[in-house]
Each structure stands twice: as structure tokens, then as C-alpha cells.
Amino acid sequence: MKRIFSGVKPTGHLTLGNYLGAVRRWVEVDQHRSDSLFSVVDLHALTVEHDPARVRRLSRQAATLLLAAGLDPKLCTLFVQSHVDEHARLSYLLECTATDGELRRMIQYKEKGARALAAGEGVRLSLLTYPVLMAADILAYGTDEVPVGEDQTQHVELTRDLAVRFNQRCGQVFTVPKATHPEVAARVMDLQDPLSKMGKSHENAAGIVYLLDDEDTVRRKVMRAVTDSGTDVAYDREGRPGVANLLNLLAAATGGSPEDLAGAYQSYGALKRDTADALVALLRPVRERHAELAADPGYVDQVLRDGAERARGMARPLVDRAYRAIGLLPAG
Ligand code: AQP
Secondary structure, eight states: OOEEEEEEOOSSSOBHHHIIIIIHHIIIIIHHHSEEEEEEOGGGGGSSSOOHHHHHHHHHHHHHHHHHHTOOTTTEEEEEGGGOTHHHHHHHHHHTTSOHHHHHTOHHHHHHHHHHHHTTOOOOHHHHHHHHHHHHHHHTTTOSEEEOOGGGHHHHHHHHHHHHHHHHHHOSOOOOOEEEOOSSOSSOBOSSOTTSBOOTTOSOGGGOOBTTOOHHHHHHHHHTOOOOSOOSOOOOTTTOHHHHHHHHHHHHHHOSOHHHHHTTOSOHHHHHHHHHHHHHHHHHHHHHHHHHHHTOHHHHHHHHHHHHHHHHHHHHHHHHHHHHHHTOOOOO
8 A cells, every 4th residue: 555645834824725735635535545644744843933832833723624624533644743753863864865955955945045034034954954854754654655735846856866865875765755746726826926836824814815714704815816917817827827826726626627617707807706606615614624623622632642653653663774774773
């Protein structure tokens, strides 16, 4: 059976981008066809300025939302990354495998580093090294596939490079994983800035649909989405990114292809109204289930405890093997 690993970091409230790019497939496909692990990767939230109480709150909220979206602890393993020491243990070995140059080439390091400097903040060393921790998250479980949005492609490529390099130098330890993406909405764009991806840590909430937004808020955000000065509806990702984003969202929510849907509309207003309706219907059950689960934090805690125990049991033998392969003397 295939092994699948993926995660979400608690840097903000989960968005429609997280849902369509990753979580919905975890729920509808991945947990049914594989031995899958899904993690709230909280250590990754410490790579930029953070408020400790907020990270704790968002970690619990993310886990609750993943369950509300339909992850089933009987089918998959759901856990918090920092509850399983093997991730940090393996990360160091992979730091000894990666080079400074390849980490400095990471797009997210360049973009987030520039943002931190512009805000007058220091760039944390962990912002440079976290793709290695992400590689450890994936490799610790002998992962075959990593279902992610398109923005994570470069990090999964790095993970593959590190696995191959480690195996060549130290002997076969790691499975070389591959990234998989959804067919539609692999990159959901910001509704106010359709050239940027919808990211949960971005500042302007007007362009971001959060999974917990109420229905009026979702409608307002979609109706105010930036389009362009044209009037006819056509699917052109480069020339008309705002309209293409709406068509992708409508296609992801209702099925069908964005190109075909474009032909069904004569005005941006009608496209926005139908997209808003479809998103409201898509998100309603998740929001309602979240409210029920949030009222029972004991259940969520128990799921996370069980998940961490299972994850530890899977990761430890493989990480121990990597320690021996790289030349470290086994204890006792
Ligand atoms: N806009 C998006 N479209 C499609 N997929 C997306 N994902 C994120 N945004 C989009 C996918 O969701 C999974 C979890 O994402 P994450 O928590 O690693 O990153 P984020 O939501 O993008 O959060 P941040 O803090 O705003 O991150 P940065 O600034 O790093 O982008 C992943 O599979 C991701 O691909």
C-alpha cells in the first residue's frame, strides 16, 4: 500500500487554497487508497515572527478543521509534528546532506526573507533551513506520495534530491517521494491580487476566503474579487488571471472544466454570483462540523495523542536506520 504524507502549518486560519489545493483530496481520495499521515506542522510556524499563544490556538484549530473536513482517524493518522521527535532528529542528518546554496535558492526563503527585512524584522535561520525539516517530515515515513498545492513543488524536489544523495552516500535508507497535485485549483489565487497565491499568512484578508468565514463574508469577498476591464468571460490564466481564478474555483466546487464553464457566462456579475453560491455550499458542512468538534476538545486531543503514538512507531525505526547509516554509533 502506498504511504502518503502531507501537512498544513498553523501560521493563520486555513483557507480555500489549503482546502482545494490539498485537504479536500486528502479527505476524498488519499485516506481511502493509502496508508496516509497528515500533520499540523507546527515547527514550521516558528520560522517567522510568531505569537506563542496564537500558534497553539491555530494548531488546535487546524487539527479540528481537518477532522471537520472529513479526515477519519480510523482511516489515517492525524498528528501534531512537534509531538513526534523523529522529525527534528532526522532534520539534522538532512542538514548534513543539504548545501547552503540549494537552500538559498528556495523561492519561499527569498520571498519571506524579503518580507521580514521590509518589516524591520530579522530573518530567522530556521526560515533558511525549514525545507530540510519538511524533507525530514516526508522521508521519516518512507513516503511515496506528497499531495500538495503547486507552491510546494520546489520543496518536494529538494526532498527528492536529499533522499537520493543520502542513499548514494550512506546506503539505501529513504524512499524517493513524488509530489501530486489536484487537476483543478492546484494554485488558488488571492481574490484581490490574482497574481499572488491565496496564502493564510498574508495580511489583506479581503482577498482570502477562510474556511471559517461566515456565508455573507464569503459572498462579499467573491463579489468584490478583482477581475479586469473586459466584459466577456474567457478562460485565460495569463491574460485574465482574476476571471480565470473565479472559473477555477467554480470548476473545483461544482465539477466540470473552467474552459467549458467560461462559455456558459455572459457577464462577470453572474459568474461571481454562481461562484459565491458554490463556495458557500462547499464550505457550509465543514464550518458546521467544526462548530460541533470545537465543543469537544477532549475528542480532538485524544485523536492527536493516538496519532502521535502511531506516527512515532512508524518513524522511529527508519530514523534509527538513518542514524546508523550516516556513521553514528548506536547507543548501548
Ligand atoms: N493558494 C493555494 N492554492 C493551492 N494550494 C495551496 N496550499 C496553500 N495555499 C494554496 C496548499 O495547502 C497545503 C498547506 O499549506 P501551508 O500551510 O504549507 O501553506 P500556506 O497556507 O500557503 O500558508 P502560509 O503561511 O501563507 O505559507 P506561505 O506564505 O509559505 O505560502 C500545502 O499543500 C499547500 O501547497
